Amino acid sequence: MxxxxxxxxxxxxxxxxxxxxxxxxxxxxxxxxxxxxxxxxxxxxxxxxxxxxxxxxxxxxxxxxxxxxxxxxxxxxxxxxxxxxxxxxxxxxxxxYPDHKLEFHTLIHPRAYVSPLAKLAAGVFVGANSVIGPGAVLGRHVFVNRGVTIGHDTHIGAFSRVQPGSNVGGLSRIGHSVTIAIGATLIERLHIGDHAFIGAGAVVISDIDAGALMLGIPAKFKKSVLPS
The missing domain is CATH 3.40.50 (Rossmann fold)
Incomplete structure (x- = not known):
């Protein structure tokens, strides 16, 4: 059907x-x-x-x-x-609904480009004009907004969101429930901990601990936002 x-x-x-x-x-x-x-x-x-x-x-x-x-x-x-x-x-x-096999849809805008070598889990959304590079892996319910680039071989954990105009370099590991806000830039080969929040326009040039709020150019630690 x-x-x-x-x-x-x-x-x-x-x-x-x-x-x-x-x-x-x-x-x-x-x-x-x-x-x-x-x-x-x-x-x-x-x-x-x-x-x-x-x-x-x-x-x-x-x-x-x-x-x-x-x-x-x-x-x-x-x-x-x-x-x-x-x-x-x-x-x-x-x-x-334990008895129903609910099928979470992977919704990709036709004006986005997702490499055939990328892997997208159930529930992922990819907005218009975004590019998902080869070897990228997006976990369950990752939300990629409009005009985003995800570099080659970067892994993004479940429930993370990448907001409009952000650029994430290749060979990085982004944790679970991370927010990358509007226009942020992450260089390649970074490790970003679970629940980290990277502010709008921030430029990240080094690894980030779990739950860290990072703001500015270059991005600096402001406080912990780990859920209580």
Missing amino acids: KKNKLVIFGSSNILSDLFDCALANGLVVSRIVLHLPETPGERDISLQDRLAEWAAYGPVPEVLELADFQPAADELYLLGPTTPTRSVLETEILQR
Whole structure:
């Protein structure tokens, strides 16, 4: 059975990118499943406003609570939030539906380039104009935003996110749940510890310990952001 219905778990400001990428791949976003109450900030766009805009491009996705969700055979699944804490959401989903083989989709924008020698795990997203080099390995639910380059033979751990315009050199090892913010640059052959946060525009020229917040050019340690 060909699956062309995409279900997104959770809401975030990145939903428009996911919707756009789904359209570009001929998929229909059929349902958005909320696991937490939506609390949009002053400069955010609410889910209802997004849905109203999407109505011009096809059927509006159904919105429902996770407690009311039941999987269907013709669906693919994707996590909507991009924060590393979405690992908790994946665990909750899998625990709720142990008897269903939920298929997390690897969603790649048609204007991205992913080397045939790269390996992408389930749930990975790659945005428009991004390049994933040969030998790169992206773990479960890694989120690669627009205009990113990932160098050859670099490994990125599960639930990490790489924000727009970032450049990650080759032969590096990026840990689990790492954030590389907008426009950051990492030279090659680096080791970045789990849960590290590299700030916007930072230039990283040396290894980073787990949970370190790094800012500036060159990037310097500011504090630990390890989850409590």
